[in-house]
Amino acid sequence: MTGALSVDSTARTQAAALRAKDISARELLELHLDRIAERNPQLNAVVSLDPERARAAAAAADDQLVSGGEIGPLHGLPFAFKDTHAAAGWRTTYGSPLYAEHVPDADELVVERIRRAGAVPIGKTNVPEFAAGSHTFNRVFGTTLNPHDPSRSAGGSSGGAACALASGMVPLAEGSDMGGSLRNPASFCGVVGLRPSWGRVPEWPQANMWETTSTGGPMARTVGDLALLLSVLAGPDPRAPHALGDAGAAFAPPLAATAVRGLRVALSADLGGAFAVDADVRAVVEAAGTALAGAGAVVTGAVPDLSGADACFRTLRAWHFQARFGALLAEHPDGFKASLAENIRAGESLTGADVALAYQRRTALAQRMREFFTDHDVLVLPVSQVPPFPADQEFPTSIDGRPMESYLDWMRSAYLITVTGCPAISVPFGTTPDGLPVGVQVVARHGGDRFLLEVATAIEALASSAN
Template sequence: MKTRDMLSASAIAASVRAGELSAVEVVRHSLGRIAEIDAQYNAFCLTLPQSALEAAEEIDRKRRAGEALGPLAGVPVAVKDFTPTAGIRTTFGSRAFEDFVPTTDAVIVRRLLEAGAILVGKTTTPEFASSWFTRSELFGATRNPWVPSHTCGGSSGGAAVAVATGCVPLAEGCDMLGSVRGPASFCGIVGLKPSLGRIPFDALPSTFDDISHFGPLARTVEDAALFLRSVAGPDPVDLFSYIPSLNLPETIPARPDGLRIALSADLGYGVVHPEVRAAVKDTAKALSNTGARIEAVDLGLDADDAELTANASMVWMAAHYGALRDTCPEKLSELTLKMIDIGRTFGAAEIKRIDFLRAKLWRKLAGVFQSYDVLLCPTMAQPAPALGGDDFDYGGRTADGRIATLDLTGMFNLVGACPAVSVPCGTTADGLPIGAQIVGPPHDEALVLSAAAAIERVRPQPGWHQ
């Protein structure tokens, strides 16, 4: 490849199909980029040069033979070290699974490979994808590429850094309370939580988990859409995947004119950093200046709702990983142990209250979507914290009864059918990216991605350069 920076996934696939680029050339560029920068940022916990080059050679052979090529032909991708990959170590970021090698691919991995994507490596995650800070006792801390003394976010932090730094144009992540959207916001890229079940989820023992989503991290909305088209669709591994079919246009329109946008600067409960609030309001103004109708709305949420969501996440940790706390606590991080212990303190009746919150949130959103196309709010309430920060630095109550939260994403996993995307919309004075979050009505990824593309158009942001 002649350029220093990685091309878009769409451009790579088109060029490989046309014979203008060889898949081998693209993969060598990707592997070279990883070798050049990963010691500084720590996005990858392992790379796969031999198998990646062999897969690239097979793509090139198929093209020369005139065989059909998939929509991601020759595109280097990275998969999170939480998502099962057959024959490739998958640790979940934990010493308890340090030597675990799955025997089967997750459905999303299989579909990426069938679409012609080439797996070049696996990306770092905090233990059990349970932290906003991507660091683990196995692999250390992953750094924000814009300001390396700050975190890249979590839990798909390695994936976000891999995309932001041009190692790959696409990476897979999983989003349980914002683990795709949060790192995307902190690293200045696009991160999509599709509708629940849009991509079958099979990375957990429970097949009835209803807050977990696979989703893409990409540098552009168009590339995120390409990823989604390539992997969406039902599969028996996930009952929730039997939903209305994905309906995305070939090219995502970026027309703000006529969009009806509901705006919430803080979801009613969050303490939002002034620069984040200003960037999202400037984004709303830019959309309004190009024909969108923007109106502020009150979602009726409060600090109790946010606190209940956080508590539910710790119950989730206790349910999934509590047995490890009993059998091998020495292999778990202090954060994991703390979350499991807190999760075990909640009774069944209190846990059930999360369903009442979901009903409350959905009733409000249903009313919003009767009058507006999408909801616009910040993705994260704060810019990326310093590397030495801690998840429990956040979540306390302020004097006026608000929550000193880090994220504004987790609420929307409680209404999983509603897709949500983070798209870059500004930077702080210190150079840290800020993301705007678009939330849409159930199963309408086309609308959400179109609104995100409109933000790309009216608030273009610079890409990362070392």
């Protein structure tokens, strides 16, 4: 092992050290297991940990490197899969007591790709029940806490992933995002999370391959590391007919920050009054605007027309949840947390006309966003409307004096973007006065993921200078 390589080094640095044989996969694994032993008992981010199986996989990775076999881009890096993603032979609970002892016999596509890229599986990352809600707690493993302040939420539903990343338990993480489940925990934990363009990261198997509000995606501590993982996750697959055709390898080369001077930035802390926002979050978004303008960007307060987006998302979410969980809820009426059961039941009264209207609205939203991005390069807004809230709350009950009536209300800043189909990334930019991380959400046109990552790299550098 050379230099100051540690579990806090970038994933690209760790991967390069493994390829150069400056450190073995076994040594790197032990460093991460030590960090997990140090921090996980308090934070509860990694679940179903299996050190001995991980050690066997690390030994195999070292043997493969010695033998001269083909080496994948994640070769030897310790990895924990989101506990809603099936991993063959590995306990996968979905955060539900109904699946507390479930062990799948096949990998999901996202897991399959990460294994093929050479990662060393160590366990799973904690989730809310069936990934519903942006606060990670369940009756199987308990609550995941924020690594910057363990009295606070780590966000969700990829909260275990974001917490594990931020605390150095893993160098990379994957997750999924319907209403903000990659973006929100990234903001809460001070890491980077990308909801890619719809179709960029294919999913298989799916109960409904035409359901398009949820997508898998990468998380990392830096934008450059996130691009490395995206290069593994992205790309077409014959089992996923809606997948975009670009090869994932397009994201592998190191990112260059796009030129900020002349960049056309539309920035709003509340999308023209579309949602309530905490004053500390507003301050960070406005600071990002000041920094971008100072670097030469053309920053305006323009906002896209997202009328109908709220109703569209809520209809499609309820429809999806009822189709997926309705029969299970009927069989186990006490087997679901109350907020999820309510969301499932909300789908029971939907008609075909309701769902058709939601898709008509989504089609119109996509067209309006295409038009918006002819005059603007990116849209910048909050990731989450609040900073990390107390971990003993299920969700914030009010923001800036406005009551939140359900566990969805406080996530509008994320889910209004979901139904546009556009890629959106959470980039750390500042903190609250008491030191809690706050990210900004950057959105680009559908298909513009590489450009979005280049802009995010520039914003990451501005954040570093500003802080």
